[in-house]
Amino acid sequence: xxxxxxxxxxxxxxxxxxxxxxxxxxxxxxxxxxxxxxxxxxxxxxxxxxxxxxxxxxxxxxxxxxxxxxxxxxxxxxxxxxxxxxxxxxxxxxxxxxxxxxxxxxxxxxxxxxxxxxxxxxxxxxxxxxxxxxxxxxxxxxxxxxxxxxxxxxxxxxxxxxxxxxxxxxxxxxxxxxxxx
Numbered sequence: 001x002x003x004x005x006x007x008x009x010x011x012x013x014x015x016x017x018x019x020x021x022x023x024x025x026x027x028x029x030x031x032x033x034x035x036x037x038x039x040x041x042x043x044x045x046x047x048x049x050x051x052x053x054x055x056x057x058x059x060x061x062x063x064x065x066x067x068x069x070x071x072x073x074x075x076x077x078x079x080x081x082x083x084x085x086x087x088x089x090x091x092x093x094x095x096x097x098x099x100x101x102x103x104x105x106x107x108x109x110x111x112x113x114x115x116x117x118x119x120x121x122x123x124x125x126x127x128x129x130x131x132x133x134x135x136x137x138x139x140x141x142x143x144x145x146x147x148x149x150x151x152x153x154x155x156x157x158x159x160x161x162x163x164x165x166x167x168x169x170x171x172x173x174x175x176x177x178x179x180x181x
Contacts, residue, residue: 056121096132
């Protein structure tokens with residue numbers, strides 16, 4: 001259950017460790033849904049670049065679901081079945097939002113020589129992961145010792161690992177030489 005519409009939204013930094021972890025789970029689940037919608041949209045274009053982009057977004061949706069499952073496991077270890085009604089909708093901030101508009105997914109043939117469709121799609125995910133890592137790392141710096149600071153550190157480290165995995169995927173598949181003979 002979310003806060004009533006007339007209630008004030010909270011800052012992520014003001015949450016308890018239980019609430020912060022609970023909301024982090026919602027963030028990963030929201031991202032899985034977003035990536036799935038992006039994939040469904042791109043698959044409709046029916047060209048090879050769009051299919052490649054859709055494939056990356058399907059992959060990212062599965063990874064975000066895995067991230068959510070891992071966080072749910074941490075929640076169960078720390079808080080058991082204790083409920084928490086707070087969701088991301090109750091927050092002032094939007095954390096780790098994949099934003100396709102930040103990357104030119106519809107590149108021209110000249111631009112495709114520089115970066116392939118797969119890497120353009122991965123860049124969307126990388127931007128979101130880096131943003132979340134920086135956000136959580138800034139909370140580590142602003143928070144005194146204790147369980148909340150430890151949670152922020154874990155979230156920052158997790159997002160850093162996600163970004164590194166995406167960077168690895170990008171370096172594994174170099175840009176295509178479109179148009180070259």
